[in-house]
Amino acid sequence: MSWQGELHKVLSATYKNWIISKRNAFTLFELVFWPFIGLLSIGLLTRFLELGDDMVAFVLVGAIALSILQISQIDVAYILLFDLWSKSIKQTFVAPVRGYHLVLGAMLFGVIRGVAVFIVLAAASSHLFGFDFLAGGVATVIIFLAGTFLTAASIGMVVCISILLFGQRADVAAWTLSGIMMLVSGVYYPVSILPGPLQILSKSIPLTYLLEYYRSAYGYGDHQILLGIALALLYFVASLLILNLAIERARSTGMMLRLSE
Amino acid sequence: MPALRAEKICKSFKRLFQEKKVLFDISLSIERGEIFGILGPNGAGKTTLMSIFSTLIRPDGGSLEVLGRDALRDTHAIRERINISSGNPNFPWSLTVRENLQHSAMLYGLSGRSLQRSVEEAISAFELGPQSDAKFETLSTGQKQRVSLAKSILNRPEILFLDEPTSGLDPEMAMKTRDLIKKIYQEEEITVVLTTHYMPEAEELCDRIAFLREGRLVALGTPGELKRALQIGHRIFVEYDGEVDPMKLRIIPGVMEVKELSGRVEMVFDHSGRAVSSIIKAFEGADILDIGIEEPDLEDVFLELAR
Numbered sequence: 001m002s003w004q005g006e007l008h009k010v011l012s013a014t015y016k017n018w019i020i021s022k023r024n025a026f027t028l029f030e031l032v033f034w035p036f037i038g039l040l041s042i043g044l045l046t047r048f049l050e051l052g053d054d055m056v057a058f059v060l061v062g063a064i065a066l067s068i069l070q071i072s073q074i075d076v077a078y079i080l081l082f083d084l085w086s087k088s089i090k091q092t093f094v095a096p097v098r099g100y101h102l103v104l105g106a107m108l109f110g111v112i113r114g115v116a117v118f119i120v121l122a123a124a125s126s127h128l129f130g131f132d133f134l135a136g137g138v139a140t141v142i143i144f145l146a147g148t149f150l151t152a153a154s155i156g157m158v159v160c161i162s163i164l165l166f167g168q169r170a171d172v173a174a175w176t177l178s179g180i181m182m183l184v185s186g187v188y189y190p191v192s193i194l195p196g197p198l199q200i201l202s203k204s205i206p207l208t209y210l211l212e213y214y215r216s217a218y219g220y221g222d223h224q225i226l227l228g229i230a231l232a233l234l235y236f237v238a239s240l241l242i243l244n245l246a247i248e249r250a251r252s253t254g255m256m257l258r259l260s261e
Numbered sequence: 262m263p264a265l266r267a268e269k270i271c272k273s274f275k276r277l278f279q280e281k282k283v284l285f286d287i288s289l290s291i292e293r294g295e296i297f298g299i300l301g302p303n304g305a306g307k308t309t310l311m312s313i314f315s316t317l318i319r320p321d322g323g324s325l326e327v328l329g330r331d332a333l334r335d336t337h338a339i340r341e342r343i344n345i346s347s348g349n350p351n352f353p354w355s356l357t358v359r360e361n362l363q364h365s366a367m368l369y370g371l372s373g374r375s376l377q378r379s380v381e382e383a384i385s386a387f388e389l390g391p392q393s394d395a396k397f398e399t400l401s402t403g404q405k406q407r408v409s410l411a412k413s414i415l416n417r418p419e420i421l422f423l424d425e426p427t428s429g430l431d432p433e434m435a436m437k438t439r440d441l442i443k444k445i446y447q448e449e450e451i452t453v454v455l456t457t458h459y460m461p462e463a464e465e466l467c468d469r470i471a472f473l474r475e476g477r478l479v480a481l482g483t484p485g486e487l488k489r490a491l492q493i494g495h496r497i498f499v500e501y502d503g504e505v506d507p508m509k510l511r512i513i514p515g516v517m518e519v520k521e522l523s524g525r526v527e528m529v530f531d532h533s534g535r536a537v538s539s540i541i542k543a544f545e546g547a548d549i550l551d552i553g554i555e556e557p558d559l560e561d562v563f564l565e566l567a568r
């Protein structure tokens with residue numbers, strides 16, 4: 001197969017996500033309204049609590065990261081969710097595509113949406129709350145976003161894996177997992193205030209390191225970004241491998257047919 | 262080299278703690294350029310077998326070769342060269358017909374002009390022009406079926422698996438679809454494997470037929486061979502006026518079944534013998550008003566085998 005063929009297999013998922021979100025009236029809400037409302041309420045809360053600039057930055061970094069993560073993880077989960085809702089999974093998996101084609105294609109769209117959300121939120125928080133999102137330089141933003149996108153893709157893949165293994169409604173479990181992850185990674189507080197066992201858990205989550213890294217630009221101590229990126233990559237590769245195994249397993253158990261009925 | 266060779270394919274599905282065996286040791290071989298039918302009652306395992314053949318699902322045991330490659334290992338290479346269309350097909354609802362076909366074509370790695378050409382050809386082959394910008398969810402059952410058929414020819418497959426390709430189509434569209442299957446089969450030398458519940462369709466299209474019942478292959482051959490092997494007799498009906506002794510009809514050599522109605526007798530008999538003239542002689546004392554002989558058709562074969 002030519003490189004163009006490979007590229008178009010990847011872009012097939014991008015194309016589908018693009019058309020579907022273009023058709024979907026709620027896309028604008030997903031992309032602008034909810035992230036903006038979230039940011040605004042957190043920002044106003046910091047005003048009410050009369051937090052200093054560094055504290056405001058700490059909290060806003062969390063709010064922005066959360067929005068980007070949520071929007072780009074759903075894009076990867078859509079690989080299966082759309083097909084699940086329209087019962088068309090068969091059509092995808094009888095075609096010569098592999099897990100990575102779908103993941104990369106969907107991720108590409110997730111990245112585009114994630115960057116769009118970042119720009120909206122960064123501009124809004126800078127304008128409304130005087131938050132300088134470029135304090136650590138452009139490179140910091142890029143590394144932070146890259147790590148967040150990798151993490152989001154892994155979560156999206158876990159959603160897909162759980163559906164392939166356990167069926168229709170199993171994605172609820174995966175979303176729960178992602179919620180717990182956000183709890184322990186210190187989105188709105190330093191992980192040091194968590195109870196001991198949860199702190200150990202938080203050390204295994206890339207988002208913890210990404211947040212620490214971005215926040216270090218605002219005077220919040222050390223970071224271990226290399227470890228964070230390594231973990232994000234590790235989870236990404238592991239999720240991709242497990243996704244492929246889950247696809248093969250769904251072919252053996254017949255889940256592939258049941259999901260199309 | 263056959264297009265497909267299956268050896269002792271078996272499959273069971275587990276659900277909760279129950280295991281249900283759906284296919285038992287299916288062995289068969291499909292030649293290139295053949296239209297091969299898989300028939301059988303509901304739940305016989307046709308869709309499951311087609312799904313295994315098209316590498317969508319994996320058998321539990323046995324071996325399968327498709328286009329000369331091991332279908333349990335080289336699945337990816339095989340998928341490039343085959344395609345399927347299934348009954349009650351579904352596609353992403355909010356994409357239009359054209360968008361769905363474009364998306365499917367991309368899944369097969371098509372791009373640029375060849376993608377556009379394939380999509381337009383598929384749209385016109387299945388007369389989807391007027392619906393091409395309609396969302397999939399707004400289509401009728403038959404139109405959805407046509408989208409699925411259009412999708413199945415996008416990658417110019419060497420083997421086409423069609424699961425109930427004409428279910429839900431109106432008689433005219435069903436006929437056009439059959440003609441189209443014949444046409445692409447002749448022009449492109451495609452191998453077609455199809456299932457159907459409409460026996461005249463199987464008879465019209467299929468070179469050979471495999472008959473499944475409860476997951477087992479119970480018969481395999483050309484429609485003619487199946488009829489002969491099952492010794493399914495011809496039917497004769499006679500409408501008459503007068504007195505005829507039905508006992509006389511029953512003892513004619515070759516007559517297998519006699520059904521009497523008022524002024525009408527229907528019989529099943531072995532056409533290879535000399536039964537016809539003996540039957541007519543039996544009506545000597547009466548006036549024959551009408552008479553007709555019917556060859557057995559695939560429907561008779563089906564009813565016999567499904568028993």
Ligand SMILES: Nc1ncnc2c1ncn2[C@@H]1O[C@H](COP(=O)(O)OP(=O)(O)OP(=O)(O)O)[C@@H](O)[C@H]1O
Nearest residue numbers: 254255257258274283302303304305306307308309
């Ligand atoms: N994915 C699946 N999981 C569990 N059981 C299944 C699955 N697919 C099929 N079955 C069962 O396997 C048997 C064969 O089903 P299959 O769909 O292959 O029959 P079929 O011959 O295509 O029937 P029909 O004529 O109704 O289309 C049925 O009893 C069905 O309930």
Ligand SMILES: [Mg+2]
Nearest residue numbers: 307308309424
């Ligand atoms: Mg079926």
